[in-house]
Each structure stands twice: as structure tokens, then as C-alpha cells.
Amino acid sequence: MTDIIVPIKQVPDMERVKFDTETGTVNRSSASGEINPFDLNALEAAVQIKEKLGGTVTTISMGPPQAESALRDALSRGADRGILLVDRAFAGADTLATSYTLASAIRKLGRFDLILCGEKTVDGDTGQVGPEIAEWLSIPHVAYVSEIKEIGEKLAVICDMEGDRYLIESGLPLLITVTKDINTPRLPAFADKLKARKAEIEKWTAEDLSSVAELSKFGLKGSPTRLTKVIVPSEEGRKGEIVRGNPEETAVRIVDALKEDGILESVK
Amino acid sequence: MKDYEGLMVFAEQRGGKIHPVSYELLGKGREIADKLHVELSSVLLGNQMEEEAKELIYYGADKVFLYDDPGLKEFDLLNYKHNIVKLIREVKPEILLFGATHLGRSLGPRIAVALNTGLTADCIGLSVDEEDNLIQVRPAFSGNILAYIKTSTRPQMSTIRYKVMQKRERDTGRKGETIKKDVELVDSLLTIINKERSGEVNIAEADVIVCGGKGLKSPEDFGILQGLADLLGGVVGCSRPLVDDGWIGKEHQVGFSGNTVKPKLYIACGVSGSPQHLAGMRGADTIVAINNDPSAPIFRVADYGIVGDLYEVVPKLTSEIERRHSK
Numbered sequence: 210m211t212d213i214i215v216p217i218k219q220v221p222d223m224e225r226v227k228f229d230t231e232t233g234t235v236n237r238s239s240a241s242g243e244i245n246p247f248d249l250n251a252l253e254a255a256v257q258i259k260e261k262l263g264g265t266v267t268t269i270s271m272g273p274p275q276a277e278s279a280l281r282d283a284l285s286r287g288a289d290r291g292i293l294l295v296d297r298a299f300a301g302a303d304t305l306a307t308s309y310t311l312a313s314a315i316r317k318l319g320r321f322d323l324i325l326c327g328e329k330t331v332d333g334d335t336g337q338v339g340p341e342i343a344e345w346l347s348i349p350h351v352a353y354v355s356e357i358k359e360i361g362e363k364l365a366v367i368c369d370m371e372g373d374r375y376l377i378e379s380g381l382p383l384l385i386t387v388t389k390d391i392n393t394p395r396l397p398a399f400a401d402k403l404k405a406r407k408a409e410i411e412k413w414t415a416e417d418l419s420s421v422a423e424l425s426k427f428g429l430k431g432s433p434t435r436l437t438k439v440i441v442p443s444e445e446g447r448k449g450e451i452v453r454g455n456p457e458e459t460a461v462r463i464v465d466a467l468k469e470d471g472i473l474e475s476v477k
Numbered sequence: 478m479k480d481y482e483g484l485m486v487f488a489e490q491r492g493g494k495i496h497p498v499s500y501e502l503l504g505k506g507r508e509i510a511d512k513l514h515v516e517l518s519s520v521l522l523g524n525q526m527e528e529e530a531k532e533l534i535y536y537g538a539d540k541v542f543l544y545d546d547p548g549l550k551e552f553d554l555l556n557y558k559h560n561i562v563k564l565i566r567e568v569k570p571e572i573l574l575f576g577a578t579h580l581g582r583s584l585g586p587r588i589a590v591a592l593n594t595g596l597t598a599d600c601i602g603l604s605v606d607e608e609d610n611l612i613q614v615r616p617a618f619s620g621n622i623l624a625y626i627k628t629s630t631r632p633q634m635s636t637i638r639y640k641v642m643q644k645r646e647r648d649t650g651r652k653g654e655t656i657k658k659d660v661e662l663v664d665s666l667l668t669i670i671n672k673e674r675s676g677e678v679n680i681a682e683a684d685v686i687v688c689g690g691k692g693l694k695s696p697e698d699f700g701i702l703q704g705l706a707d708l709l710g711g712v713v714g715c716s717r718p719l720v721d722d723g724w725i726g727k728e729h730q731v732g733f734s735g736n737t738v739k740p741k742l743y744i745a746c747g748v749s750g751s752p753q754h755l756a757g758m759r760g761a762d763t764i765v766a767i768n769n770d771p772s773a774p775i776f777r778v779a780d781y782g783i784v785g786d787l788y789e790v791v792p793k794l795t796s797e798i799e800r801r802h803s804k
Contacts, residue, residue: 223619223733223752246734304586305595331733334617335598337586344590349555349666352583365670370552370579372679373491376671389734390727433595437612438625447764448780451771459783460793463765464801466781472742472763473798476685476709 211264211360213255213323215288216311216342217248219272219279220332244279247327249286249394250387255325256287257392258360264322265289269314271299271307277410285397285405292318298415301429304333308341309431313422314413315346323364324384328353336386343384350384351377355391481631484510485570487561488521488533488541489580491552495521495529498576500536500644502637505603506574507537507645513609515571518542520564522557524550527655534653537645541653542568546660551672552580553665554587560661562591570632572611574603577636585636595628597635603642611635619733619756640682640739680729685711685742688731688758689719692747692768692787696724701788702746705795708802709742716754732757744794746787750775767791 225240244252255266268283270276271294280291294314302310315321324343329336336352343350356367358376364383368375369390397405415427425431450466452459467473484506489496503519510517518540519533530541544560565573565588573588575581577599589596601623602614611633613626628634680686687706689699702713714731715724731738733753743761748754750766750773758764759778766779767787776782783790 226618226621303595304598305589305593308586308590332618333598334615334619336582337589337596337598340583340586341590344558344587350583350587351667353579369675370491371681372675374673374675375669378668378670379666433630434597434626434628436624437627440623440625441621442623447778449777449782450780451776451782451784453784456785456789456793457797459785459790460797463781463783463794464797467742467763467765468801470763473709476711476741 211258211262211322212320213258213264213266213325214315214318214321215248215252215255215266215268215283215325216338217252217268217270217279217283217327218245218330218332219243219270219276220245220330223331242275242279244282245327245330245332247329247331247387247389249327250389250391251325251327252283252286252288253392253394254357254387255323256395258323258357259287262360267292267318267321269294269311271295271302271310271314280410281405281408282397284408285401286395287401290411291408292411292413294413294418296414296416296427298424299428301432302427303432303434304335304337304341305433306426306428306431308338309345309422309426310418310428311338312342312345313418315342316421317413317418322381324348324382326384326386328386328388339384339386346382346384348382348384349379350386351379352386353388354385355388357391481569481571483516483518483568483570484513484572484574485565485568485632486517486519486538487573487575487581487584488519488529489576489578490521490523490526490529491580493523493526493529493550495532496576496578496639497644498578498581498637498639499533501639501642502574502576503533503537504644505637505642506572509572509603509605509611510539512605516540518568518570520544520561522549522560530655532647534655535647535649535651537651539653541655543655543657544660545657546662548662549660551669552584554584554667555663555665557584558587558591559663560658561588563661564658565592565632573632573634575634575636577638581636585634589634592632592634594630594632594634597626597628600635600637601641603635603637619752620759621752621756675728680712680714680731681736681738683712683738683740685709685744686714686731686738686740686758686761687711687744687746688714688716688748689746690716690748690754691718693719693724694788698788699725701791705744705791705798708795708798711740711742714738716748716751745775745779746791748775749773750778
């Protein structure tokens with residue numbers, strides 16, 4: 210029996226989301242929300258472990274009320290329980306406050322064996338929340354796991370570190386962050402989608418966490434990092450020269466240009 | 478906050494070798510330290526690393542805190558964390574930098590929480606404002622935006638992307654001090670059973686990438702790209718569909734779900750340029766795009782675009798470079 214917790218985040222669909230070049234803002238209404246793609250790999254890994262060993266998969270998300278749909282999606286993909294941490298007090302959180310809030314909710318849940326996180330989110334791109342949760346809970350973690358070799362009393366995983374593959378063994382509890390290589394997430398069955406639509410999503414507020422957390426560490430108040438400016442980089446730094454002519458002429462022009470720019474010398 | 482002064486760089490070693498990102502951070506760190514008139518130190522954990530500690534001084538450190546113990550030979554998360562956190566509480570640097578490598582991005586967050594301070598991930602720019610606060614610049618939303626971030630707590634912590642900062646010239650005349658620290662070992666809880674090189678191409682570190690996309694007609698045609706890549710001392714990359722079709726290994730994949738690359742020269746052959754692909758390669762210094770569709774999005778990020786058939790253009794490009802080399 211393995212009780213697994215999977216923290217998930219609702220993110221905008223990166224294929225559709227629009228960015229305002231003038232103001233540097235992200236138009237979140239331009240794209241529908243979905244589960245962060247990397248979290249789907251974590252969820253799939255969790256469901257596979259449950260299918261093998263028994264146990265439960267609990268998903269937790271911190272976000273606005275509409276993040277409920279991401280938790281329903283997780284239920285349709287095999288999670289047993291969905292908890293939404295929703296409160297204005299949680300808003301404006303950086304990774305330190307986010308990880309603290311999620312860790313507090315996990316503490317309130319009590320017993321668990323394993324926490325599975327995606328490697329990073331596609332909007333924040335930090336990859337920090339997983340390891341930070343582990344530190345708040347004083348448990349070890351292994352990041353960038355591409356394979357779970359063994360799971361039972363102990364866990365053996367492959368951790369990828371830029372061309373080095375480490376086989377690492379650990380006892381439980383443990384937190385791991387998984388890469389996209391670990392599996393291919395399943396698609397939810399229609400019947401499971403229907404069931405998830407009717408399931409209850411539990412909602413916890415800051416007050417609900419007060420027995421396990423300091424409220425001053427939530428949200429903007431608990432966030433030491435501040436966004437001071439955002440810019441949407443344009444590609445105007447690029448030369449954007451379209452080279453015309455037959456293949457021979459274009460090849461000569463490109464090689465000339467790369468020579469002029471000093472590129473060919475710098476790469477040899 | 479006034480108690481905190483100076484910069485510290487975490488020196489990453491694997492297999493007893495310093496990762497080059499650490500020298501780059503010392504280069505940037507030196508620049509900021511000189512501006513703030515403070516000291517630049519470095520912390521190095523490993524086994525028999527005294528010679529490498531000197532290298533850190535040659536590349537800009539004033540002081541190296543050395544933790545030398547057989548137990549620290551390999552990356553040991555909890556022991557690294559324990560000793561570094563203890564050192565930070567003692568030395569109190571105002572800025573603490575890590576390379577945004579897998580190791581740095583795994584270790585950094587734990588140290589940030591232990592010190593209850595802010596950490597900014599994967600930065601590509603660092604400077605200080607008029608009040609000497611650190612300004613950290615990082616891409617977010619898969620590289621679609623650049624965020625400027627300040628930290629109100631100390632130390633201000635960041636992980637910095639590899640190959641963005643400039644290392645200094647190695648100066649063996651530079652003087653500095655190596656301070657050997659007592660190592661405290663705690664229960665590491667994680668055991669490394671085995672370590673192997675995957676033997677895969679390391680596309681993330683390549684200087685030249687010749688990338689194939691859906692314009693390729695068969696897996697064998699990677700040979701055409703390989704010829705050009707070999708000539709330029711580079712490697713072959715690909716966009717996601719070719720990995721999905723099993724034409725080539727995932728270690729070659731460039732893009733959001735593959736590898737983020739930053740070569741000096743990127744030659745995209747038959748790559749249309751989906752947002753996911755662009756997110757992985759827009760950091761290239763120079764981009765050349767060859768595609769027979771003039772409306773392909775790849776042209777919008779290219780320095781040089783050729784509207785044409787890659788099967789005609791790439792061989793000509795290869796022979797033209799060969800011809801000039803042999804001159």
C-alpha cells in the first residue's frame with residue numbers, strides 16, 4: 210500500500226496563450242487552463258504505482274476557484290482525491306510561499322509515502338517548488354527522475370544529470386520530481402470524465418491550514434521575491450535577411466555572411 | 478540585512494572536475510563584487526579538491542571555503558545542504574549564486590527554504606540597482622517573456638544558466654585564500670548505487686547544431702545534416718515529430734519538451750518552427766533557416782533565411798564551406 214500525493218498546477222495552454230508586447234503581461238483569458246504537462250507525467254507515475262501496489266493518489270492544487278477543473282481532470286486520470294487550496298491569502302505567492310502552502314496542506318493530510326511532482330511548470334519554469342516542499346517537510350528528494358526501477362519498502366530511481374545517469378536508492382517517505390521521459394500519460398476514458406464531473410473537490414482555505422502553518426508565510430506576504438518588470442522579448446535583434454537565388458548562390462551568400470559575422474571562425 | 482555582505486558562488490564539481498558554469502559565475506560575481514566593493518568567495522565540496530580550489534581563485538575568487546571529505550566526493554544532497562547552510566549562517570553573504578544545472582536546481586531550493594529566503598531560477602542576467610539590490614532577469618512562460626526580479630530577504634539567491642555569463646581569463650598570479658572547513662556529516666538517506674555516462678550526445682552544450690524537421694523525407698537523410706555538422710564540429714538536432722516517429726533518439730530533440738540549446742550557430746533544415754521548438758532554440762547566437770515554405774514561423778527568428786529545398790541547399794552549403802576550408 211502506497212499513499213501518494215501529487216501537487217499539480219493549472220497553467221495556460223502554451224500553444225494558445227497570448228502575450229502583450231506593450232505591457233509585458235500574459236493574457237490568461239486568451240487560453241484555457243490545463244494541468245501543467247509535466248504534472249501529468251507525475252500523476253501517471255503515481256497511478257501506475259497505485260495500480261501495482263494498491264494505495265491512494267491524492268492531488269493538491271493551489272490556485273483560483275477555476276483551478277477546480279484541473280483537479281477534476283486529475284480525478285478522471287486516476288487520482289482518488291482532489292484538494293483545492295483556495296483563498297485570497299494565497300495569492301501572489303512566489304515559490305517559497307507556494308511550497309510552504311502546499312507543504313502545510315500535506316502536513317495536514319498526515320500520512321503519505323511518496324510525493325510526486327513534475328520537473329517544472331510551463332509558465333513559471335522554475336522547477337523549485339518540488340525540492341522546496343521536501344525541505345519544508347524535512348524529507349529527502351530526488352529531482353529529474355526518468356525511471357522508477359523498483360518500488361516497495363525501498364525505492365530505486367534513475368536520476369538524469371546532464372549525461373550522467375545515477376541509480377539512487379532511498380527509503381520512504383520521499384519526494385521525487387519526474388521528467389517527461391518517465392512515461393506517456395494516459396488519456397482519460399469518457400466514463401471517468403463523467404464520474405469526475407460529479408466528484409467532490411475539497412476546498413481548503415488559509416484558516417483550514419492554521420493548525421499546521423503560520424499564516425504570515427502565505428501568499429504575497431510570505432514571498433521574498435518580487436516581479437519588478439516584465440518584457441516580451443522581440444526578435445528584432447535578429448538580422449532577418451532572406452537570401453534569394455539558386456542553391457549555389459544562396460550557399461555562397463550564407464557562408465560569406467557567416468564569415469563576415471565571425472561565426473565560422475568562432476566555431477572551428 | 479546590514480549584517481550581510483559579499484558574494485558567494487557555489488562551485489559545482491562532478492567526478493572531481495569543476496563545472497565550467499562555476500567559473501562563469503565567478504566572472505560575473507567578480508564584476509558585481511568590485512562594483513559593491515565587497516569580497517567574492519566560493520564554496521567547494523568534494524574529495525581531494527585543493528588544486529581545484531586554486532583554480533577558483535585563478536578565475537576570480539578571493540576566498541574558497543573548502544569541504545574536503547571522501548563522503549562528499551559525489552553529490553550528496555543532504556550533506557551538501559547541511560554544510561552550506563551552516564557556512565551561510567556563519568559568513569552571511571548578501572548574494573549566493575548557483576549554476577542552473579540539474580545539481581544546482583535540485584540543491585538551491587533546499588538551501589533557500591532552510592535559510593527562509595528567496596530564490597530566482599534559471600537567470601540569464603544579473604546586475605545591481607542604485608540601492609545595491611540584485612536585479613535578476615529570467616525567462617518565463619517557456620521563454621516568451623523576460624521577468625525582472627528582486628529579493629527582499631538575504632542572502633539573495635539565484636541559479637544562473639550555463640553559457641550565459643563570461644568567465645575571466647585564468648590568472649595564475651591571482652592571490653587568494655583557501656580555508657579548509659570542518660566537514661559535518663549527517664545521514665544522507667539517499668544512496669548512489671551506480672553512476673554511468675549515458676553516452677548520448679550532449680546537445681545542450683554544442684556550439685553548432687544542424688537541426689532537421691518535418692522537411693526530412695526519411696531517417697537516412699540525417700546523414701546529409703550530419704555531414705554539415707561534422708564539418709562545423711557540431712551535432713545533429715531534430716524537432717519533436719521525428720523523435721515521436723522513432724527516427725532519432727530523444728537526446729537529439731530541441732524544444733520545450735526536449736533540450737534547451739544555446740549554440741553559436743543553429744542551422745534549421747526543414748523545421749517549421751512551432752512555439753515549442755522556438756522555446757528551445759531562440760537563445761542561439763546566430764540562426765540560419767532553410768525551408769521551402771516562406772511563411773514558416775522559423776523565418777521570423779532567423780538571422781539568415783533561405784526559402785528553398787533543404788535537399789538542394791544543404792549539400793551546396795556543405796561543399797561551399799569545404800571549398801573555403803581547403804583554400
